[in-house]
Amino acid sequence: MAALSRIEIICDMSKFSVLKKTLSENHVGGMTFTQVLGCGVEKGTKEYEVDENYEMELLPKIQVSIVVPSERVRSLTDIIEKALYTGHIGDGKIFVYDVTNVIRVRTGDEGEQAL
Numbered sequence: 001m002a003a004l005s006r007i008e009i010i011c012d013m014s015k016f017s018v019l020k021k022t023l024s025e026n027h028v029g030g031m032t033f034t035q036v037l038g039c040g041v042e043k044g045t046k047e048y049e050v051d052e053n054y055e056m057e058l059l060p061k062i063q064v065s066i067v068v069p070s071e072r073v074r075s076l077t078d079i080i081e082k083a084l085y086t087g088h089i090g091d092g093k094i095f096v097y098d099v100t101n102v103i104r105v106r107t108g109d110e111g112e113q114a115l
């Protein structure tokens, strides 16, 4: 069975349209969108140097998850990275995970067939 991966993108809500368009144009078979709260190394501030005692502030973010054949991961993450990039703090982060299996309930398809 071909290897599968999950690409999870966490970024600002303002990037949602461009992200959805990019994924759609690149023939992703499905996506899951969640509204989440999060912060990265700046602890929710816009500062590069954050006091180590500063309590993290969680900001509204979107989390978009797609599952694809692993052989597509590198090209997709390159495309997603380009779509999100501004060069500023909080441009977002892309996480990649191994997926063991996918089962499409209607057909009983498994693995890549189920995507």
Ligand SMILES: Nc1ncnc2c1ncn2[C@@H]1O[C@H](COP(=O)(O)OP(=O)(O)OP(=O)(O)O)[C@@H](O)[C@H]1O
Residues within 6 Å of the ligand: 010, 011, 037, 038, 039, 040, 041, 042, 061, 088, 089, 090, 091, 092, 093
């Ligand atoms: N180490 C982490 N573990 C879990 N979630 C994270 C982690 N780093 C970032 N995130 C999630 O990703 C979101 C976007 O992160 P963000 O773009 O601010 O990353 P960063 O590492 O702080 O980079 P930058 O310096 O460009 O802001 C965060 O709001 C948070 O939800």
Ligand SMILES: [Mg+2]
Residues within 6 Å of the ligand: 039, 040, 041, 042, 043, 089, 090, 091
């Ligand atoms: Mg950050």
